[in-house]
Amino acid sequence: MSDLWDDLENFARAPSSSTAAPGERGTIKAKANFNVSEDVAALRKAIEGIGTTEKTLIDILTHRSSSQKQAISKAYLETTNRILVNDLKGDTQGSLEDLLVALARPPAVNDAKWLIEAIKGAGTDNNILIEILASRTNKQIKELSAAYAEETKKTLIQKLKTEVSGDFGKAILLLAEGARDESTNVNADKAREDAKALYHAGEKKLGTDESKFIEILCKRSIPHLRQTILEYKNISGKTLQKSIEKEISGDLEELLVAIVKCVMSTPAYFAEKVYKSMKGAGTDETTLTRVMVSRGEIDMLDIRAEFKKLYQNSLFKEISSDVSGNYGDCLNVICGGED
Incomplete structure:
Protein backbone atom coordinates (compact mmCIF):
# COMPACT_ATOMS: atom_id res chain seq x y z
CA MET A 1 0.00 0.00 0.00
CA SER A 2 2.75 2.45 0.89
CA ASP A 3 4.10 1.80 -2.62
CA LEU A 4 1.34 3.98 -3.94
CA TRP A 5 2.49 6.82 -1.74
CA ASP A 6 6.08 6.20 -2.84
CA ASP A 7 5.15 6.76 -6.45
CA LEU A 8 5.86 10.44 -6.33
CA GLU A 9 5.92 11.27 -10.01
CA ASN A 10 2.44 9.88 -10.34
CA PHE A 11 0.83 12.08 -7.72
CA ALA A 12 2.83 15.20 -8.48
CA ARG A 13 0.97 15.37 -11.76
CA ALA A 14 -2.35 14.09 -10.45
CA PRO A 15 -5.22 16.53 -10.75
CA SER A 16 -5.87 18.09 -7.40
CA SER A 17 -9.52 18.17 -6.35
CA SER A 18 -8.83 21.53 -4.80
CA THR A 19 -8.56 22.92 -8.35
CA ALA A 20 -11.75 21.33 -9.72
CA ALA A 21 -14.87 23.47 -9.81
CA PRO A 22 -17.34 22.54 -7.04
CA GLY A 23 -19.52 19.64 -8.08
CA GLU A 24 -17.43 18.78 -11.14
CA ARG A 25 -15.90 15.59 -9.72
CA GLY A 26 -18.77 14.61 -7.46
CA THR A 27 -21.50 12.02 -8.07
CA ILE A 28 -24.21 13.90 -6.18
CA LYS A 29 -25.30 16.71 -8.45
CA ALA A 30 -27.99 19.33 -8.67
CA LYS A 31 -31.22 18.08 -10.24
CA ALA A 32 -32.32 19.84 -13.40
CA ASN A 33 -35.93 21.12 -13.30
CA PHE A 34 -35.79 20.98 -9.53
CA ASN A 35 -39.24 21.40 -7.99
CA ARG A 105 -27.74 18.20 6.46
CA PRO A 106 -25.40 20.89 5.07
CA PRO A 107 -21.76 19.69 4.78
CA ALA A 108 -20.49 22.17 7.38
CA VAL A 109 -23.10 20.97 9.86
CA ASN A 110 -22.06 17.36 9.25
CA ASP A 111 -18.41 18.22 9.88
CA ALA A 112 -19.34 20.09 13.05
CA LYS A 113 -21.53 17.20 14.31
CA TRP A 114 -18.80 14.65 13.58
CA LEU A 115 -16.28 16.76 15.48
CA ILE A 116 -18.69 17.16 18.42
CA GLU A 117 -19.10 13.38 18.43
CA ALA A 118 -15.31 12.90 18.28
CA ILE A 119 -14.67 15.25 21.18
CA LYS A 120 -17.48 14.36 23.56
CA GLY A 121 -17.20 11.94 26.46
CA ALA A 122 -14.03 10.58 27.95
CA GLY A 123 -11.12 10.68 25.55
CA THR A 124 -11.16 12.18 22.09
CA ASP A 125 -11.44 10.22 18.85
CA ASN A 126 -8.33 11.65 17.26
CA ASN A 127 -8.87 9.72 14.02
CA ILE A 128 -11.92 11.82 13.19
CA LEU A 129 -10.15 15.06 14.14
CA ILE A 130 -7.27 14.07 11.89
CA GLU A 131 -9.44 13.03 8.95
CA ILE A 132 -11.53 16.19 8.94
CA LEU A 133 -8.88 18.79 9.74
CA ALA A 134 -6.22 17.31 7.45
CA SER A 135 -8.49 17.09 4.41
CA ARG A 136 -10.66 20.21 4.46
CA THR A 137 -9.91 23.50 2.72
CA ASN A 138 -9.68 26.80 4.62
CA LYS A 139 -13.16 27.68 3.42
CA GLN A 140 -14.57 24.35 4.65
CA ILE A 141 -12.85 24.80 8.02
CA LYS A 142 -14.25 28.33 8.40
CA GLU A 143 -17.74 27.01 7.57
CA LEU A 144 -17.56 24.03 9.92
CA SER A 145 -16.21 26.30 12.70
CA ALA A 146 -19.21 28.60 12.28
CA ALA A 147 -21.56 25.58 12.37
CA TYR A 148 -19.74 24.27 15.44
CA ALA A 149 -20.16 27.57 17.29
CA GLU A 150 -23.83 27.65 16.38
CA GLU A 151 -24.39 24.10 17.66
CA THR A 152 -22.37 24.34 20.86
CA LYS A 153 -22.17 28.08 21.68
CA LYS A 154 -18.40 27.57 22.01
CA THR A 155 -15.72 28.07 19.43
CA LEU A 156 -14.02 24.96 18.06
CA ILE A 157 -10.62 26.39 19.02
CA GLN A 158 -11.73 26.98 22.65
CA LYS A 159 -13.02 23.42 22.86
CA LEU A 160 -9.97 21.85 21.23
CA LYS A 161 -7.64 23.67 23.64
CA THR A 162 -9.21 21.67 26.47
CA GLU A 163 -9.01 18.39 24.54
CA VAL A 164 -5.68 18.16 22.74
CA SER A 165 -2.20 18.91 24.01
CA GLY A 166 1.48 18.65 23.19
CA ASP A 167 2.78 18.78 19.63
CA PHE A 168 -0.31 17.00 18.32
CA GLY A 169 -2.45 19.69 19.94
CA LYS A 170 -0.36 22.46 18.40
CA ALA A 171 -0.74 20.98 14.95
CA ILE A 172 -4.49 20.40 15.33
CA LEU A 173 -5.02 23.97 16.54
CA LEU A 174 -3.06 25.35 13.59
CA LEU A 175 -5.24 23.39 11.17
CA ALA A 176 -8.43 24.39 12.98
CA GLU A 177 -7.60 28.04 12.35
CA GLY A 178 -8.13 27.40 8.64
CA ALA A 179 -5.25 29.69 7.79
CA ARG A 180 -3.20 27.55 5.40
CA ASP A 181 -1.43 29.64 2.74
CA GLU A 182 -3.53 29.61 -0.43
CA SER A 183 -1.16 31.01 -3.01
CA THR A 184 -0.88 28.88 -6.14
CA ASN A 185 2.57 30.10 -7.18
CA VAL A 186 5.32 27.65 -6.39
CA ASN A 187 8.84 28.88 -5.80
CA ALA A 188 11.11 25.86 -6.30
CA ASP A 189 13.92 27.41 -4.23
CA LYS A 190 11.63 27.96 -1.25
CA ALA A 191 10.30 24.42 -1.60
CA ARG A 192 13.87 23.14 -1.60
CA GLU A 193 14.63 25.18 1.54
CA ASP A 194 11.62 23.67 3.30
CA ALA A 195 12.64 20.19 2.19
CA LYS A 196 16.13 20.78 3.61
CA ALA A 197 14.68 22.16 6.84
CA LEU A 198 12.55 19.01 7.21
CA TYR A 199 15.55 16.81 6.47
CA HIS A 200 17.64 18.61 9.09
CA ALA A 201 14.80 18.51 11.62
CA GLY A 202 14.37 14.76 11.27
CA GLU A 203 16.57 12.26 9.44
CA LYS A 204 19.71 14.36 9.79
CA LYS A 205 19.35 15.05 13.49
CA LEU A 206 19.62 13.07 16.69
CA GLY A 207 16.10 13.41 18.04
CA THR A 208 13.47 15.18 15.97
CA ASP A 209 12.44 18.83 15.85
CA GLU A 210 8.68 18.25 15.60
CA SER A 211 7.88 21.96 15.54
CA LYS A 212 9.55 22.32 12.14
CA PHE A 213 7.36 19.56 10.67
CA ILE A 214 4.25 21.11 12.20
CA GLU A 215 5.01 24.61 10.95
CA ILE A 216 5.72 23.57 7.36
CA LEU A 217 3.03 20.93 6.96
CA CYS A 218 0.23 22.87 8.65
CA LYS A 219 0.85 26.30 7.14
CA ARG A 220 2.28 26.04 3.62
CA SER A 221 0.11 25.95 0.51
CA ILE A 222 -0.79 22.61 -1.08
CA PRO A 223 1.06 23.28 -4.38
CA HIS A 224 4.14 24.38 -2.42
CA LEU A 225 4.01 21.22 -0.30
CA ARG A 226 3.72 19.02 -3.39
CA GLN A 227 6.94 20.52 -4.67
CA THR A 228 8.54 20.24 -1.22
CA ILE A 229 7.73 16.52 -1.11
CA LEU A 230 9.43 15.99 -4.48
CA GLU A 231 12.48 18.00 -3.36
CA TYR A 232 12.60 16.03 -0.11
CA LYS A 233 12.93 12.77 -2.02
CA ASN A 234 15.83 14.24 -4.03
CA ILE A 235 17.63 15.38 -0.91
CA SER A 236 17.10 12.44 1.42
CA GLY A 237 16.59 9.54 -0.97
CA LYS A 238 13.40 8.53 0.80
CA THR A 239 9.85 9.82 0.87
CA LEU A 240 8.73 12.37 3.41
CA GLN A 241 6.05 9.95 4.56
CA LYS A 242 8.65 7.27 5.32
CA SER A 243 10.75 9.78 7.26
CA ILE A 244 7.76 10.92 9.31
CA GLU A 245 6.88 7.30 10.09
CA LYS A 246 10.44 6.67 11.23
CA GLU A 247 11.03 9.90 13.17
CA ILE A 248 7.67 10.69 14.75
CA SER A 249 5.18 8.53 16.59
CA GLY A 250 1.64 8.46 17.95
CA ASP A 251 -1.14 10.86 16.99
CA LEU A 252 1.26 13.44 15.59
CA GLU A 253 2.69 10.86 13.19
CA GLU A 254 -0.85 9.91 12.08
CA LEU A 255 -1.77 13.55 11.54
CA LEU A 256 1.35 14.51 9.58
CA VAL A 257 1.09 11.40 7.39
CA ALA A 258 -2.56 12.26 6.70
CA ILE A 259 -1.56 15.79 5.65
CA VAL A 260 1.16 14.45 3.35
CA LYS A 261 -1.32 12.02 1.77
CA CYS A 262 -3.95 14.72 1.28
CA VAL A 263 -1.33 16.99 -0.28
CA MET A 264 -0.41 14.24 -2.73
CA SER A 265 -3.94 13.08 -3.46
CA THR A 266 -6.97 13.72 -1.30
CA PRO A 267 -9.00 11.19 -3.35
CA ALA A 268 -6.36 8.48 -2.78
CA TYR A 269 -6.38 9.32 0.96
CA PHE A 270 -10.14 8.77 1.06
CA ALA A 271 -10.02 5.68 -1.17
CA GLU A 272 -7.69 4.12 1.41
CA LYS A 273 -10.01 5.19 4.25
CA VAL A 274 -13.04 3.63 2.58
CA TYR A 275 -11.13 0.44 1.85
CA LYS A 276 -9.97 0.12 5.46
CA SER A 277 -13.51 0.71 6.73
CA MET A 278 -14.66 -2.38 4.80
CA LYS A 279 -11.77 -4.79 4.94
CA GLY A 280 -11.51 -7.47 7.61
CA ALA A 281 -14.31 -8.69 9.82
CA GLY A 282 -17.21 -6.30 10.22
CA THR A 283 -17.63 -2.96 8.55
CA ASP A 284 -16.84 0.38 10.17
CA GLU A 285 -20.10 1.93 9.03
CA THR A 286 -19.58 5.30 10.73
CA THR A 287 -16.37 5.93 8.77
CA LEU A 288 -17.89 4.60 5.57
CA THR A 289 -20.93 6.87 5.93
CA ARG A 290 -18.80 9.89 6.83
CA VAL A 291 -16.50 9.55 3.84
CA MET A 292 -19.18 8.73 1.28
CA VAL A 293 -21.39 11.63 2.36
CA SER A 294 -18.64 14.21 2.81
CA ARG A 295 -17.03 13.45 -0.57
CA GLY A 296 -20.15 12.61 -2.59
CA GLU A 297 -20.54 16.11 -3.93
CA ILE A 298 -16.81 16.89 -4.09
CA ASP A 299 -14.57 14.19 -5.57
CA MET A 300 -16.26 10.79 -5.52
CA LEU A 301 -15.35 10.20 -9.19
CA ASP A 302 -11.67 10.65 -8.33
CA ILE A 303 -11.97 8.48 -5.23
CA ARG A 304 -13.43 5.72 -7.39
CA ALA A 305 -10.58 6.03 -9.89
CA GLU A 306 -7.96 5.89 -7.13
CA PHE A 307 -9.75 2.98 -5.46
CA LYS A 308 -9.63 0.98 -8.68
CA LYS A 309 -5.91 1.76 -9.14
CA LEU A 310 -5.07 0.79 -5.57
CA TYR A 311 -7.18 -2.28 -5.03
CA GLN A 312 -7.86 -3.63 -8.55
CA ASN A 313 -11.52 -3.72 -7.70
CA SER A 314 -14.23 -1.16 -8.20
CA LEU A 315 -15.56 0.69 -5.17
CA PHE A 316 -19.06 -0.22 -6.36
CA LYS A 317 -18.26 -3.97 -6.24
CA GLU A 318 -16.55 -3.62 -2.88
CA ILE A 319 -19.57 -1.87 -1.37
CA SER A 320 -21.97 -4.39 -2.95
CA SER A 321 -20.11 -7.34 -1.47
CA ASP A 322 -19.67 -5.70 1.92
CA VAL A 323 -22.93 -3.97 2.82
CA SER A 324 -26.48 -4.88 1.97
CA GLY A 325 -30.07 -3.71 2.24
CA ASN A 326 -31.18 -0.11 1.84
CA TYR A 327 -27.98 1.13 3.47
CA GLY A 328 -25.85 -0.62 0.84
CA ASP A 329 -28.16 0.51 -1.96
CA CYS A 330 -27.91 4.12 -0.82
CA LEU A 331 -24.10 3.95 -0.62
CA ASN A 332 -23.99 2.54 -4.12
CA VAL A 333 -26.10 5.38 -5.45
CA ILE A 334 -23.61 7.82 -3.88
CA CYS A 335 -20.76 5.79 -5.34
CA GLY A 336 -22.46 6.43 -8.64
CA GLY A 337 -21.60 3.40 -10.73
CA GLU A 338 -19.31 0.59 -11.68
CA ASP A 339 -15.76 1.24 -12.94
Missing part, protein backbone atom coordinates in the same frame (compact mmCIF):
# COMPACT_ATOMS: atom_id res chain seq x y z
CA VAL A 36 -39.11 21.94 -4.26
CA SER A 37 -42.81 21.49 -3.53
CA GLU A 38 -42.93 18.19 -5.44
CA ASP A 39 -39.98 16.93 -3.40
CA VAL A 40 -41.55 18.01 -0.12
CA ALA A 41 -44.82 16.27 -1.05
CA ALA A 42 -42.95 13.07 -1.99
CA LEU A 43 -40.94 13.11 1.25
CA ARG A 44 -44.06 13.69 3.34
CA LYS A 45 -45.81 10.82 1.65
CA ALA A 46 -42.81 8.55 2.22
CA ILE A 47 -42.51 9.56 5.88
CA GLU A 48 -46.15 9.94 6.91
CA GLY A 49 -47.57 6.93 5.07
CA ILE A 50 -47.87 3.54 6.70
CA GLY A 51 -44.33 2.21 6.73
CA THR A 52 -41.61 4.38 5.29
CA THR A 53 -40.75 4.02 1.65
CA GLU A 54 -36.98 4.24 2.00
CA LYS A 55 -36.52 4.12 -1.77
CA THR A 56 -38.11 7.57 -2.11
CA LEU A 57 -35.97 9.02 0.67
CA ILE A 58 -32.81 7.58 -0.87
CA ASP A 59 -33.75 8.73 -4.36
CA ILE A 60 -34.39 12.33 -3.36
CA LEU A 61 -31.50 12.75 -0.92
CA THR A 62 -28.90 11.31 -3.32
CA HIS A 63 -30.05 13.22 -6.42
CA ARG A 64 -30.15 16.79 -5.12
CA SER A 65 -27.28 19.17 -4.48
CA SER A 66 -26.62 20.46 -1.02
CA SER A 67 -28.25 23.81 -1.68
CA GLN A 68 -31.32 22.10 -3.17
CA LYS A 69 -31.60 19.95 -0.04
CA GLN A 70 -31.43 23.06 2.14
CA ALA A 71 -34.30 24.53 0.12
CA ILE A 72 -36.24 21.29 0.65
CA SER A 73 -35.59 21.35 4.42
CA LYS A 74 -36.78 24.94 4.63
CA ALA A 75 -39.97 24.28 2.64
CA TYR A 76 -40.57 21.08 4.63
CA LEU A 77 -40.47 23.08 7.86
CA GLU A 78 -42.80 25.72 6.43
CA THR A 79 -45.40 23.18 5.26
CA THR A 80 -45.30 20.68 8.14
CA ASN A 81 -43.90 22.71 11.02
CA ARG A 82 -41.49 19.82 11.53
CA ILE A 83 -37.78 19.43 10.95
CA LEU A 84 -36.92 17.06 8.11
CA VAL A 85 -33.80 15.68 9.80
CA ASN A 86 -35.83 14.85 12.93
CA ASP A 87 -38.51 13.11 10.87
CA LEU A 88 -35.84 11.06 9.11
CA LYS A 89 -34.47 10.06 12.51
CA GLY A 90 -37.87 9.04 13.74
CA ASP A 91 -38.64 7.05 10.66
CA THR A 92 -35.51 5.08 9.85
CA GLN A 93 -32.90 3.44 12.04
CA GLY A 94 -29.33 2.30 12.38
CA SER A 95 -26.79 2.97 9.65
CA LEU A 96 -29.44 3.92 7.11
CA GLU A 97 -30.75 6.59 9.47
CA ASP A 98 -27.25 8.02 10.00
CA LEU A 99 -26.66 8.04 6.24
CA LEU A 100 -29.94 9.73 5.28
CA VAL A 101 -29.66 12.30 8.07
CA ALA A 102 -26.12 13.19 6.96
CA LEU A 103 -27.27 13.48 3.34
CA ALA A 104 -30.00 15.90 4.42
